[in-house]
Amino acid sequence: MHWEVVWNNMDYFLLGRYPAGPLGGLALSILLALGGIFLAFWIGIIFGLLRLSKRWYLRIPSIIYIEIIRGTPLLLLIFWFYFLAPVIFHRPMPEARTTLMAFAVFTGAYVAEIVRAGILSIPKGQMEAARSSGLNHRQAMTYIVLPQALRNMIPSFVNQFVSLTKDTSLAYIIGVQELTRAATQVNNRSLTAPAEIFFAIAVIYFIICFSLTQTSRWLEKRLSYRTAGKIHQKAIELLDDSLE
Amino acid sequence: MNYDFNWMIVLTGEYRDWLIQGLVITLKISGISIVLSMILGTIITTLRMTGIKILEWITISFIEFFRNTPLLIQLFFWYFGSDAVLPDSVNQWLYAHNYEFAVGVLALTIYTSAFIAEEIRAGIISIPKEQLEASRATGLSFVQAYAYVVLPQAFRIVIPTLISQFLNLTKNSSLAMTIGVMELTYMARQIESYSFRGFEAFTVATLMYICLSLIISLCINIYNKKFLRMIKY
Numbered sequence: 001m002h003w004e005v006v007w008n009n010m011d012y013f014l015l016g017r018y019p020a021g022p023l024g025g026l027a028l029s030i031l032l033a034l035g036g037i038f039l040a041f042w043i044g045i046i047f048g049l050l051r052l053s054k055r056w057y058l059r060i061p062s063i064i065y066i067e068i069i070r071g072t073p074l075l076l077l078i079f080w081f082y083f084l085a086p087v088i089f090h091r092p093m094p095e096a097r098t099t100l101m102a103f104a105v106f107t108g109a110y111v112a113e114i115v116r117a118g119i120l121s122i123p124k125g126q127m128e129a130a131r132s133s134g135l136n137h138r139q140a141m142t143y144i145v146l147p148q149a150l151r152n153m154i155p156s157f158v159n160q161f162v163s164l165t166k167d168t169s170l171a172y173i174i175g176v177q178e179l180t181r182a183a184t185q186v187n188n189r190s191l192t193a194p195a196e197i198f199f200a201i202a203v204i205y206f207i208i209c210f211s212l213t214q215t216s217r218w219l220e221k222r223l224s225y226r227t228a229g230k231i232h233q234k235a236i237e238l239l240d241d242s243l244e
Numbered sequence: 245m246n247y248d249f250n251w252m253i254v255l256t257g258e259y260r261d262w263l264i265q266g267l268v269i270t271l272k273i274s275g276i277s278i279v280l281s282m283i284l285g286t287i288i289t290t291l292r293m294t295g296i297k298i299l300e301w302i303t304i305s306f307i308e309f310f311r312n313t314p315l316l317i318q319l320f321f322w323y324f325g326s327d328a329v330l331p332d333s334v335n336q337w338l339y340a341h342n343y344e345f346a347v348g349v350l351a352l353t354i355y356t357s358a359f360i361a362e363e364i365r366a367g368i369i370s371i372p373k374e375q376l377e378a379s380r381a382t383g384l385s386f387v388q389a390y391a392y393v394v395l396p397q398a399f400r401i402v403i404p405t406l407i408s409q410f411l412n413l414t415k416n417s418s419l420a421m422t423i424g425v426m427e428l429t430y431m432a433r434q435i436e437s438y439s440f441r442g443f444e445a446f447t448v449a450t451l452m453y454i455c456l457s458l459i460i461s462l463c464i465n466i467y468n469k470k471f472l473r474m475i476k477y
Contacts, residue, residue, distance in 0.1 A: 001328075071457030072450050073418035076429055080450075083442040087247055162312070169314035173422065180316055187324060195325025202313040202321060209312035 002193035006200040009186045013204065016177050024177035026204060032096065032178065033165040036103030040164075041157070043104060044111025049141070051116050062112070069109035074167055078102045082174050099171040107164050114156045118149035152223065158216035162209045169205075179204065247443065254444040259435050263445070266431030267452050273345065273427060274414045277352040281413075282406065284353060285360030290390055292361070293368060303361070310358035315419055319351045323423045348420035356413050363405045367398035400471070404464045411460045415453065428452060 006013075016024020023031070050062035069077070081102040085093040122145050130140035169180040183201040187194050253259055292303040310318070326335055326347065338346050371394055379389040399406075421430035432449035436442035 067458075068450075068454060071415075071454040073415040073429065073453060075418045075421070076432070076446065076450055076453065079429075079433065079436075079442075080446055083436070083446070166312075166314040169316040170419070172316065180314070180320075183317070184320065187320075195321065195328035198317055198321035198325055202309075202317045205313045205317060206309060210308060213308075213312060 001196060002190075003196055003200075005186065005190045005193040006196055009182075012186065013179060013182050013201065016182060022177065025182045026179045028096070028176070029165070029168045029171075029178040029180075030208075032100055032103060032168045032171060032176075033161065035100050036107055036164050036168070037157070037161045039100070039104035040107035040111045040160075043108030044115050045146075047108065047112035048115025048119065051112060052119060066109045066112050069106055070113075074102070074106050074170055075173060077106050078170060078174060081105075095174050095176045096171070098174065099168075099176055103164060103167065106167075107160060110160055110163075111157070114153050114160065115149070118153040118156075119145060121152060122149050154223065155216045155220040158212055158219065162212045162216070165209055165212070166205065249444060250441060251444055253439060253441050254435065254448050259439070259441075259445070262431045262435060263428065263448055263452070266426060266428035266449070269345075269425065270414060270417055270427040273348055273352065273420060273425060274410065274417045277349050277356060277417070278410045278413055280349065280353040281355075281357035281360055281409075284357035285364055286395065288357060288361040289364045289368065290387075290395075292365065293390075294386070307358045307361055310355055311362075315351065315355050315416055316422060318355055319348070319419060319423055322351045323347045344420075344424045347423060348417070348425045352413060352417060352420070355416070356409060359412075360406065360409055363402050363409070364398060367402035368394060370401060371397050403471075404467055407460060407464050407467070411457055414456055414460075 012025060014026045016022065016028060018024065018027070047062045047065060050058045051066065053059050053062075078099055081098045082095075085098055085101075126144055126148065127140055130144040131137065135143065168178055171178050172180040172184065175181070179201060183197055187197050190197075254263065288303050288306065291299045294300075322329075323344075326338065330338075375397065376389055376394055379393040380386070384392065417425075417427055418429040420427055421433065424430075426434075428449050432442075432445040435445035439445075
């Protein structure tokens, strides 16, 4: 076994060539995931609300967006952005920004579904009570329904963030210098320890994703204890398991 | 945006055949992997439910590890590292029989089986415990009780989620292009490199994936409407 290959390149895996060169490795993976989930959050809220709209010209486009994205592999979407961006903007775009856009658009569709499910899970009486106390539809949505729905959605958001963190590895395909790319580079250079390198990289991803998964489980328990009894929590767990 | 579309190039001749071949490989790799991962997932879940602490511990670590690492890394691990990890005879066999495809199936199967194991477990938990106790009391062994009483009932409940796992698997199989499996995404990329007709090729590939996803969603809906109603809890 050649574990020294892994240890000697650990700083390259974690930070890339930073501070001498551009930031890369795990740090870039995490930045991509954070940026992606931030943009996807807003895209998701907008399209989740649009999908629930009563007006067909708002609802239909949002359904088309969500269903097309959910039916397409992320890899293909990354290629789309990679080849489309230069044609639209008339100049090449940095790879990292291209993948960030692809991640935002991709995860946005999934977040939209989470938002929709979250809003539908709030009892109708909340909206009716808010409307009858004099708020208009938009006010009732922003001040009464959405805050409650968003709180219930937090565990699902964390789960989506975990998926996105795993998916940032796909940025490798168009040459972004993130963790997976760093691993393949080190592997191509050393050629002696492929199993060790990729196992070590898997462990790095695992530490991040597993701790986040555990956080989401803990949050789920806490939130559901507060809102309803244990039975409700069991139902959420089963539902979540089946959705994954 | 000024780009002259030339749809005929991907709808006729060699490139069309490439795309169809790619679709067939995508279906083949996902079909084989879903069957294998259902078998593996069932075995894992059954081992986990035996109540033996060490087995439970091993299966939980297996599931958590493979669920929380990227599929791409797993693919690379098996592809580049199979020499060090798998026994020589297995490697020889793999080299002789379309190595990329076999490694793709291996990685996809293990990744998906971790997800499927969790779903089957959710299904088993939803079966009342008395079912297992009653069949044990009538003299069935643990394995028999599982195979003839609990699992068949659990499967009926989890079939919709298993079908949606198949959909995920079809999409995930696109990652196999990175190790050289010539599936749909690989072919679309190939056409782009040969002809610079990326948009046409990617459009057709995307439409194929979306059609697959719509067909699979339709299957789930039909199943839910026709069969799930009949199951009484």
